[in-house]
Amino acid sequence: MSELPSILVTDGWETDQNNKLVEIVIPSSVKTLQAPNKVVFMGAALNAIPSTVAALQSFEAPNLASLSSTQNNLFKNYTALQSVSLGATAIVYTGDYTGPFYGCTSLTSASFPNLVTISPTATGGGGLFYNCTALETVSMPKLTTISDSGGDGENGVFYHCVSLTTIELPLIQNIYIIRGSGTGTFNGCTSLSSVTLGSTGHPVNSIHTKTFKNCTQSGLTITIYTTNGTSLSGSPWGATNATIVYETA
Numbered sequence: 001m002s003e004l005p006s007i008l009v010t011d012g013w014e015t016d017q018n019n020k021l022v023e024i025v026i027p028s029s030v031k032t033l034q035a036p037n038k039v040v041f042m043g044a045a046l047n048a049i050p051s052t053v054a055a056l057q058s059f060e061a062p063n064l065a066s067l068s069s070t071q072n073n074l075f076k077n078y079t080a081l082q083s084v085s086l087g088a089t090a091i092v093y094t095g096d097y098t099g100p101f102y103g104c105t106s107l108t109s110a111s112f113p114n115l116v117t118i119s120p121t122a123t124g125g126g127g128l129f130y131n132c133t134a135l136e137t138v139s140m141p142k143l144t145t146i147s148d149s150g151g152d153g154e155n156g157v158f159y160h161c162v163s164l165t166t167i168e169l170p171l172i173q174n175i176y177i178i179r180g181s182g183t184g185t186f187n188g189c190t191s192l193s194s195v196t197l198g199s200t201g202h203p204v205n206s207i208h209t210k211t212f213k214n215c216t217q218s219g220l221t222i223t224i225y226t227t228n229g230t231s232l233s234g235s236p237w238g239a240t241n242a243t244i245v246y247e248t249a
Contacts, residue, residue, distance in 0.1 A: 037080075046074075055080045056104075062087040067100055074100040085111040089142075091128060092119045099128040099157075107132045108163075108218035111139045119147045119155055125157045127185075135161045143169050146185055147176045148208075156185040156211075165191050177208045184213035184238055192217070198225030203249035207232055212239035225249040 009017070010031045038058040044065045066088045067074070075081060081104045081240050091100070101107060110129070118128060127148065129135055135158075158164060164186075175185055175197075186192065192215055198204040203226045212222070219243040226232060229248040236242050 001101065057082045058084075058229070060085045064088045066090045066092070068092050069120055075102075075104055076100075077103040079103070079105050081107050083107070083109040083111075085113075087114050088112065089114045090117045091115065092117075092245075099130055101128060101132055102130045102131050104129075106134055108134050109137045111141065112143070113141060115143050117145045117147070118143070119145070125207065126202065128157045129161055130159050132158075133162050136163050138151070138164065138167055140169060142171055143239060144171050144173045145176070146172070148183075148185055156183055156187045158186050158189055159183060160188040162188065162190055163185075164189050165196040167173070167192070168196040170196070171202050171204070172197050172204060174206045174210050175208055176206070177210065184210035186211060186215055187213040187238075189215055193222050195220070195222045197223070198247075198249055200225065200247075203227045204232065207234060207237050209234035209237055211214050211237040212242070213237075215239040216241055219244060223247060 026212070037056065039056060039060070041059070041061040042063055043061075046061060046067075048066055056078055059075075061082065064087050067086070071152075075084075076211075081101075084101070084107065097188075098242055101110075107129070113245050137138050138158075146157055177184075186195075187210070189212075195212075197207070203222050207224075212220075213243075215238060218241045222236070222239060222240055223245045224232065225247045226249055229246045235244055
């Protein structure tokens with residue numbers, strides 16, 4: 001199998017005021033150039049993805065420090081994007097925007113090995129993976145806090161990720177909606193069958209009552225590690241047909 005056409009970006013690319021790619025240096029030894037399907041970005045800060053790579057299938061940014069308000073809509077509607085791996089420790093997006101991966105309908109795999117907090121505070125947009133209907137695999141082994149904004153018209157981090165079947169968040173402590181009514185972190189994840197929150201030595205403290213809104217499917221098991229295995233308030237948090245299992249952290 002041939003590798004995807006790729007490009008390695010060590011510091012960044014030069015764009016104009018509309019984030020259009022204006023310059024990239026190609027060595028003279030390169031005789032044929034394809035639009036890249038894969039980009040590996042080695043910088044620590046990223047403000048925009050040039051529209052010239054809208055056919056992007058794979059994006060990696062291992063040294064990226066965070067995704068913040070400057071990256072609102074960053075990958076919005078990149079419908080060819082299949083996998084993403086980011087080294088960011090925090091995701092915070094604000095204002096009247098959608099999440100960075102809004103509408104990435106081909107995205108199947110997302111890896112955030114260093115991510116600790118997701119804190120959207122948008123006032124009129126969708127969640128981080130809003131409508132990523134093909135998303136199957138999510139790895140966030142260090143995530144401790146999800147703070148969905150919960151304002152009118154907003155949606156949770158994994159809203160309508162209908163292909164997501166399992167998720168493990170071994171260090172998660174709290175899942176909040178910090179204002180407004182909100183719609184829930186896993187709202188509409190109708191294929192979920194196994195959810196594990198917390199782990200030995202890492203108890204879950206709180207789960208918002210709407211976290212699993214519309215997850216009414218049968219066969220869903222939610223395993224939660226708590227201090228002394230005690231139950232948490234709000235159960236089953238919208239997952240009306242789920243089996244809730246408490247384990248001692």
